[in-house]
Amino acid sequence: MQFIDTHIHLQDFKLNCATDIIKEARQNGVAGMVCVSSFPEDWMRVADMAGAFPDYVIPAFGLHPWYLDRAEPGWEVLLETYLQRFPQALLGECGLDRLKNPSYERQAEIFSCQAGLAAKYGRPLIIHAVRVDAWLENFWAELPPKFVFHSFTGSRELLNKIINRGGYVGFNYSILRSRHKENVLKFVPAERMLLETDGPYQGPLRGSEVTSSALPELVRQIADIRGGIPELLAGQIYQNSLEFMKIGK
Numbered sequence: 001m002q003f004i005d006t007h008i009h010l011q012d013f014k015l016n017c018a019t020d021i022i023k024e025a026r027q028n029g030v031a032g033m034v035c036v037s038s039f040p041e042d043w044m045r046v047a048d049m050a051g052a053f054p055d056y057v058i059p060a061f062g063l064h065p066w067y068l069d070r071a072e073p074g075w076e077v078l079l080e081t082y083l084q085r086f087p088q089a090l091l092g093e094c095g096l097d098r099l100k101n102p103s104y105e106r107q108a109e110i111f112s113c114q115a116g117l118a119a120k121y122g123r124p125l126i127i128h129a130v131r132v133d134a135w136l137e138n139f140w141a142e143l144p145p146k147f148v149f150h151s152f153t154g155s156r157e158l159l160n161k162i163i164n165r166g167g168y169v170g171f172n173y174s175i176l177r178s179r180h181k182e183n184v185l186k187f188v189p190a191e192r193m194l195l196e197t198d199g200p201y202q203g204p205l206r207g208s209e210v211t212s213s214a215l216p217e218l219v220r221q222i223a224d225i226r227g228g229i230p231e232l233l234a235g236q237i238y239q240n241s242l243e244f245m246k247i248g249k
């Protein structure tokens, strides 16, 4: 089986170094990974990762809704310079999180700005969305042609809206802990699925770091719930990942 880890924070691991993670990932069929960043200092670290492993690590640059305070005025200009410097880069992660921050205005403005940049530069958008189904109604029309709702554990209603607008849904181990697990995993079309670990954060065991090497087991468990063959599902999702990461309008 072949995989792309479409969402990992390679710069955030405490226990393993990136070289070891990548070596082990390759041995487990992982052909590449999208290394995601969350605020300006983090962009620098992810740029270093992409520079160190140019044929393996695809960078993503974005301002995460948890870290809005780490961005100084002009952050969006700086973000554009990263997009220009890395023509293969995705935009993210960014989004809306009502659990962490109930106030709408600033989150909305910053998310909107990044959706606009994704459209301007023809980049796929990586979206973090937590308990914001109502807020999202204001944004569907602004989303670029390619977007993913990463770490999806939402409702079937939200899933429907994403699918209808041509979006992708990214799954990591957190879906296996969700009460929506069966309802979502049995219903989502294989063509819209992406796999990720959100490493080091969303492993099978809470509190222990997860690396991309956990993807084969994740696809086995998802295929089991869907009642399908892991190899077939992994093959389809690998194709989806390549399609998703293609740059251009």
Ligand SMILES: [Zn+2]
Pocket: 007, 009, 036, 093, 198
């Ligand atoms: Zn993440």
